[in-house]
């Protein structure tokens with residue numbers, strides 16, 4: 653079994669249990685459910701730097717990244733640094749995150765928040781809205797063509813932006829949907845955990861300009877961003893590079909200053 657298969661099998665069980673305990677009708681009554689989201693795609697289009705900074709405690713590829721940082725400090729630090737948005741990992745078992753992290757970040761900042769999750773069921777999209785997300789991630793490798801269309805359309809009905817992640821030409825070809833705002837190329841191979849920004853460069857040419865192009869994973873230098881910009885990328889998702897430091901916000905701030913210089 654690949655890590656993605658392991659994670660998605662776990663997610664199906666997790667969602668089934670949650671649906672029984674807390675149905676969608678209750679999620680719809682959450683105070684944040686009626687909040688008008690801020691568009692992450694618009695923030696990226698209007699930005700010269702386009703950094704989406706992630707809150708990530710641990711991961712299957714690196715195990716522990718940061719055990720001590722508080723999500724509200726990280727979120728406020730990222731806001732002060734001038735990032736375009738923040739990705740909040742809400743998976744607990746594999747990444748040490750939670751939906752409470754999303755709520756805490758929502759309370760701390762106004763900028764767009766992406767719910768970073770392995771979405772296998774529409775229930776999780778309603779959850780994202782109820783916990784204050786502005787955008788959701790869909791991963792093409794986890795979903796059928798029918799699900800990509802259905803899930804992205806549900807997100808748009810809830811006024812959430814959709815970042816759809818691909819890692820091959822085949823995945824990209826079935827992801828070019830009008831209900832998708834941003835196309836993310838994951839530089840990390842989720843079978844081997846190998847990282848190569850060549851993946852972003854290779855797939856960029858086949859992404860039409862009506863999608864905001866986002867390069868994800870393994871970005872640790874300003875030079876990499878300068879290398880990717882000519883390929884049309886307007887968003888850069890960075891996790892470990894900031895989170896491995898004692899002050900992720902400060903680290904993001906120095907990174908952005910260098911990028912602007």
Ligand SMILES: O=C(O)c1ccccc1NCC(=O)[C@H](O)[C@H](O)COP(=O)(O)O
Pocket residue numbers: 655706708711712713714842868869870871889890891892893
């Ligand atoms: O990061 C992992 O090890 C990982 C393993 C399996 C599935 C997904 C994984 N990462 C999720 C992400 O998308 C990254 O956290 C995100 O792109 C940031 O990557 P990085 O800057 O390399 O931390």
